[in-house]
Amino acid sequence: MQTNNQHVKAALLIIGDEILSGRTQDKNTSYIATWLNEAGIQLSEVRIVPDIEDEIVHAVNRLRAKYDYLFTTGGIGPTHDDITAEAMGAAFELPVHNHPEAYARLLAYYGEENFTDARQRMTRVPEGGELIENPVSIAPGFKIENVFVMAGVPKVMQAMLEKLRHHLKGGRKVHSKTVTIHAPESVIADTLGNIEASVEGISIGSYPFYHEGKVGAQIVTRSVDQDALTQAQNLLVAACEASEWEYDTE
């Protein structure tokens, strides 16, 4: 993986009626967010759209223009509701063909007799797209310009993501430190604002919780600069001690 000193930003487009109907809880977002962060890429926006071509095309064209990378999940299977490849063709204004290498792989996997029309659908790729290998269930994803089209099934998506590592150019990794403070968020709010303003290059997020009748907040400080992070963490711990707030550091 190459790295540079710039912020590299990505978006994720989740294509799937099953998430919007509430039937399936999305688990790909947190996995991809964490994986990208490790790779020095910041997930900056997520959209979930239904299996409707116009919606996919609109989102793809907006997000691929706005961010360094766009990752998509879902809609590349063999059934009538799997329309991602055709939608990508429409977004890029490119014809969509059976990709010869994808065709050869699936033909070898299924055998000539069982290589049905439905299964052949899984070889559709817009012209010029490069395959993303699928070690789990063979049918590949594809990359076209800065867009990476992956499966929606988490196990398959995760395997495809690993195959992408050498295609991606990451920036500086964002590090974080967390302090859990057992005091109401509204009591510690001013302290957080002051620390954020006083240390350059950090951002502080406050995530309140209610657990067994007790209130508190997890305070997450993020920065690409480890020294700034340590400085902010020390200020936060000192504030907890001074105010006699119970706290835990991770």
Place this chain on the structure above:
Amino acid sequence: MQTNNQHVKAALLIIGDEILSGRTQDKNTSYIATWLNEAGIQLSEVRIVPDIEDEIVHAVNRLRAKYDYLFTTGGIGPTHDDITAEAMGAAFELPVHNHPEAYARLLAYYGEENFTDARQRMTRVPEGGELIENPVSIAPGFKIENVFVMAGVPKVMQAMLEKLRHHLKGGRKVHSKTVTIHAPESVIADTLGNIEASVEGISIGSYPFYHEGKVGAQIVTRSVDQDALTQAQNLLVAACEASEWEYDTE
């Protein structure tokens, strides 16, 4: 709750760096999707954006224009990163004030001595906004035109959603039936396409799974028309019997 015969569509905007960093797994989407569906409202798009005012404003203005309702979660707490109220003011081009009723409720809850500036931030509402009651932790959400601004903490969000029931006008409820078929998705694909084409007013989704080395797919048929749903379900079961696919109905 009023109902009508039209499709009523909603979007959800999740405001929160914690989801985009991968730190927190979003659980509000599936809850809201299911709750809205029960109310005859179809969740049609979700966006997750960071705590950046321009990003929030852009998404709010796009989504409130496109859908009947927009729900937002997150960013209405007392800390410096809670910028949703100000961003809503910017989106609607309205001034943002301390809402007198919200102010009175929080003053009564905290007492004058402890009603800090940070806590007063939680009373900020764009001019003309109506409060959404918060029975869990008092600090309210608000409604402005067709936009409903709620907390991000799931327990608080869920309580707020219940308070909204009488504000929402639902359409016809989408019903669904699920058949789990223990055969590869690519084998059943043609059957699904044929059934979808032959029964009016239904949509069929196919969600493949890999579990303990076995493959299969959950086939979910959706419709506002119960008779059409039953007809499609019968066709699907007949196809399973004819092809000797193992299946379970829910």
